[in-house]
Amino acid sequence: MKIIAANWKMYKTTQEVESYLKSWSHFETASPQQVTSVFFVPNWCWSTMQSNSPLLNNSQWGAQNIYPQNEGAFTGENSPHVLKQMGASWTLVGHSERRTLINESNSFLGQKIKSAQGNQLNPLLCVGESLPERELGQLQAKLTEQLSTGLSLADKSLPVYIAYEPIWAIGTGKVAGPQDILEAHSLIHAYLKNDMLFKGPIYVLYGGSVKPENAKEILSIKGVDGLLVGGASLAPDSFYKICQAAI
Ligand code: PGA
Numbered sequence: 316m317k318i319i320a321a322n323w324k325m326y327k328t329t330q331e332v333e334s335y336l337k338s339w340s341h342f343e344t345a346s347p348q349q350v351t352s353v354f355f356v357p358n359w360c361w362s363t364m365q366s367n368s369p370l371l372n373n374s375q376w377g378a379q380n381i382y383p384q385n386e387g388a389f390t391g392e393n394s395p396h397v398l399k400q401m402g403a404s405w406t407l408v409g410h411s412e413r414r415t416l417i418n419e420s421n422s423f424l425g426q427k428i429k430s431a432q433g434n435q436l437n438p439l440l441c442v443g444e445s446l447p448e449r450e451l452g453q454l455q456a457k458l459t460e461q462l463s464t465g466l467s468l469a470d471k472s473l474p475v476y477i478a479y480e481p482i483w484a485i486g487t488g489k490v491a492g493p494q495d496i497l498e499a500h501s502l503i504h505a506y507l508k509n510d511m512l513f514k515g516p517i518y519v520l521y522g523g524s525v526k527p528e529n530a531k532e533i534l535s536i537k538g539v540d541g542l543l544v545g546g547a548s549l550a551p552d553s554f555y556k557i558c559q560a561a562i
Contacts, residue, residue, distance in 0.1 A: 317534060317561035318476070318518055318541030320353040320439065321548030322379065322407065329363045332356065336363075338551040340370040347373045350561040351541075352554075355379050355407050355439075358393060365401045377405025377436065380413060383426035385434070395434040406431050408438045409465060411482045421464035429468035439476045439520070439543070440465050442503070446483040449495075455502055462506055466513075474515040477503055478543040484523025486545060493536050496521055500538030527553055530560035 327335070344352070352374040356364055364376045382392035398406065408431065409424040424440065431438035442461040444454050458479075466475065479499050481491050491499075500519050507513045521533055522543030533539055541561070548554040 316348055316351060318351045318353060318520055319554075319558045319561050320355060320405075320478075320520065320541065320543045321554050322355045322410070322522075322543055322545045323357060323360075323549065324379070324412070324545060325357055326549055327357065327360065329360055332360045332363045333367060335551050336367045336370040339374070339555070340372060342372070342551070342555045344372040344374065345558070345562050350558055351375065352558050353377060353405050353439075354548075355405065361398065361401050361403070364403070368402055375404045377403045377407065377439075379407045379410065381406045381408075381427055381431060381436070383423075383430040385430070395430050395436055399434045399436055403436065405437045405439060407478075408440045409461070410441045411443055411480060411485060414441075415482075421461055422467075424465045425468050428466060429470075432470050432473055437474070437476055439478050441478045441480055441522070441543070443480040443482050443485075443499075443523075449481065449483070454499065458499065458502055459506060462503065462511065466507075466511060469513075471511070471513050472515055475507055475513050475517045476520070477507075477518070478520040478522050479503060480522035480543060486524070488524050490524045490529055490533070491521075493532070496533065496536050496539060500536065504538050525557065527556035527560070530557040534561055 354376040381395040385396035408427045413419050428438045444457045503519050518540040520541040520543045525542045525544045526547045
């Protein structure tokens with residue numbers, strides 16, 4: 316089973332989401348055994364996703380960020396408990412844009428993972444290196460640091476969901492080469508299985524300038540268990556083509 320996820324970032328009004336979901340509902344979706352499609356939507360669209368859930372077919376949805384607590388004096392933050400109550404089943408954790416713009420630390424992200432799991436939400440932890448880090452040969456060290464601290468409080472019996480997104484390939488049109496992707500995905504799979512001893516299934520998605528034209532090739536690389544798609548997920552037909560590439 317492959318996971319194909321859409322990251323809508325800070326795009327789309329509620330009206331645009333409604334019309335997207337209407338188009339989406341006309342597509343014949345694959346069975347969830349073949350592909351699980353997930354929409355990571357902006358916060359103001361949670362209730363739109365909830366009220367239009369019959370249009371989702373087999374697809375699931377989630378938030379782009381949660382706070383580690385379910386309620387309290389945390390102005391502007393998102394409650395994982397409420398998210399779950401509204402019908403979501405996922406949350407992104409530690410997208411590189413939040414790590415860079417909002418300075419989210421690995422240990423803070425670790426608390427979010429624990430809280431997501433405690434609320435029966437699947438956390439998709441984003442990891443990846445910058446171009447200077449790759450050029451300095453720091454890929455393995457960087458991934459290990461992000462995974463070890465980010466997953467330090469995670470339940471080892473549950474499935475693990477990771478998105479490998481090299482920062483230099485996000486929104487730039489530069490896709491990592493097959494060798495780059497193979498290397499990173501192999502490192503992540505090996506580390507989670509051998510060093511962190513996760514017992515459940517492990518899914519490692521690739522993200523960074525994925526399009527309908529390159530999706531099939533990327534999905535054929537060993538250790539790529541799905542895709543996280545930004546720009547090319549904003550139109551339903553383009554995202555649908557990417558989902559079809561997984562079948
Ligand atoms: P992109 O974004 O597909 O536009 O490169 C991916 C992401 O940021 O998750």
